[in-house]
Amino acid sequence: MTSEQLADTPEPVDAEPVDADPAAAQADAGSPAVSLRGATLAYGERTLWSGLDLDVAPGEFVAVLGPNGSGKTSLLRVLLGLQELNSGTVHIGGEPARRGSDRIGYIPQQRALEANVTVRGSDLVGLGLDGHHWGLGFGGRRERKRRVADALRAVEATEYARMPVGLLSGGEQQRLRVAQALVSDPSVLLCDEPLLSLDLSHQRKVSRLIAEQARRTDAGVLFVTHEINPVLPLVDRVLYLVDGRFRIGTPDEVMNSETLSELYRTDVEVARVGGRLVVAGAENDEHHVVGADEA
Numbered sequence: 303m304t305s306e307q308l309a310d311t312p313e314p315v316d317a318e319p320v321d322a323d324p325a326a327a328q329a330d331a332g333s334p335a336v337s338l339r340g341a342t343l344a345y346g347e348r349t350l351w352s353g354l355d356l357d358v359a360p361g362e363f364v365a366v367l368g369p370n371g372s373g374k375t376s377l378l379r380v381l382l383g384l385q386e387l388n389s390g391t392v393h394i395g396g397e398p399a400r401r402g403s404d405r406i407g408y409i410p411q412q413r414a415l416e417a418n419v420t421v422r423g424s425d426l427v428g429l430g431l432d433g434h435h436w437g438l439g440f441g442g443r444r445e446r447k448r449r450v451a452d453a454l455r456a457v458e459a460t461e462y463a464r465m466p467v468g469l470l471s472g473g474e475q476q477r478l479r480v481a482q483a484l485v486s487d488p489s490v491l492l493c494d495e496p497l498l499s500l501d502l503s504h505q506r507k508v509s510r511l512i513a514e515q516a517r518r519t520d521a522g523v524l525f526v527t528h529e530i531n532p533v534l535p536l537v538d539r540v541l542y543l544v545d546g547r548f549r550i551g552t553p554d555e556v557m558n559s560e561t562l563s564e565l566y567r568t569d570v571e572v573a574r575v576g577g578r579l580v581v582a583g584a585e586n587d588e589h590h591v592v593g594a595d596e597a
């Protein structure tokens with residue numbers, strides 16, 4: 303079974319470690335983690351976004367927001383080399399985006415794994431290391447084991463790491479996907495609604511884990527979410543997509559009544575309540591409205 307079948311991860315096709323490839327190392331030096339220039343994506347007559355310029359710096363955490371169907375997942379697919387742009391360019395660490403890049407850690411939008419999937423959690427996390435070689439001898443196997451154990455510990459999954467993943471809860475499976483994406487210390491982390499089905503405590507832990515890893519390893523993060531509040535303290539910039547339009551800026555620059563009203567072309571009210579953002583009036587975007595149980 304491949305990692306793609308299990309968790310939609312990009313194919314781990316590279317045989318060489320990144321730092322052993324002089325061309326890749328040169329491309330990396332001083333390059334943004336992610337760079338889009340004049341990027342346009344359309345399906346048939348429908349343009350999801352056009353003229354998108356975005357550089358994500360190493361270590362930067364960018365939240366990607368927008369209503370259903372605004373093209374957030376499609377953007378990640380472009381960065382993964384799974385979807386071609388209609389025009390413009392896309393680079394990862396200075397190199398054109400390509401399918402199977404081992405520079406990218408990907409947490410796919412959650413789909414529950416079938417109950418009959420018998421792969422163990424630790425093996426699922428280990429798939430994130432496919433294509434990364436530390437030598438084939440005992441030292442390499444030991445390094446691999448150590449990394450998997452560290453990643454499992456970081457998402458608090460050690461306890462159930464030997465269980466068949468199909469028997470785990472949605473939240474437990476999700477924590478394994480996070481560990482799989484982080485285990486190889488990728489230079490870009492693409493996270494598609496990674497907090498879905500996690501309880502509040504694990505939402506906080508997983509968000510912090512991703513942000514800490516980004517700072518420690520200088521990874522650029524694109525974090526697709528419908529709910530900015532759990533990550534608001536961690537976010538450097540926001541990319542907000544609505545119906546072909548977009549804004550990029552700090553949370554304060556984007557998450558205000560004026561900017562969101564322009565984007566949605568209707569009156570939108572944004573208020574700060576106890577450090578949280580409450581957005582009201584955004585059509586098809588009621589998920590930002592904070593309920594009493596969340597406050």
Ligand SMILES: Nc1ncnc2c1ncn2[C@@H]1O[C@H](COP(=O)(O)OP(=O)(O)OP(=O)(O)O)[C@@H](O)[C@H]1O
Nearest residue numbers: 345346350368369370371372373374375376377411
């Ligand atoms: N391969 C494709 N061919 C045609 N249309 C597509 C294709 N992939 C996605 N779409 C359409 O493009 C739009 C954007 O989809 P996408 O999954 O990127 O949205 P999203 O912002 O991630 O939405 P959500 O918040 O619901 O996850 C949707 O209307 C979808 O139906």
